[in-house]
Amino acid sequence: MKNQFNSALQNESIDRSSKQKKFCRFKKSGIKYIDYKDPSFLKQFINDQGKILPRRITGTSSKFQKKVAQAVKRARHLALLPFTTDTN
């Protein structure tokens, strides 16, 4: 009995090798400058509400996350991207 309980409570080991590691797409493809005039590209970095996606989701490196954020904010000023989208 004791053994059964123990086995049920034990954490199962997670197979991490099957999970792909995230990578920074800018570093990988060698993009140096992010254009704020290109909303279709920047749309990959915002969610449905128009918020900038965090690094932990997109996998962007710190250096380029700053540039993405800057570009999105500039695009918002020029009304190429929304500040918010009404979900109602």
Next chain:
Amino acid sequence: MNKNYETVFIINPVLSEKQVEDTVNKYTDVLNSNKVKLICNESLGFKELAYPISNKNSGFFHLFQYETEKIDLVSKLETELKRDRSILRYLTVSLCKDALEYNARRAKGEFKKKKEK
């Protein structure tokens, strides 16, 4: 040292094509009168806005790229843009090395196919 700048502005969609041209010419004159090296003078076309600006839902986008050594030129141009009622929005950005490279490639039309997915 010369610095590179880029200005994008949105022109009122109510204007006719000729009036749009005139407003653009007005600003090219401002730049030319200050002996500026105009690198790019390009219309980005008629676009829908993501949110309304002064009750307008669309506008004509126009792009200037220029090189100058005068620091006060940008503020001069921006005051002109600010006073103009037919300009909905403007944005001036100073360009870094990578941006210049990118713009040069963009001018050749290298990115047009790639990014329109």
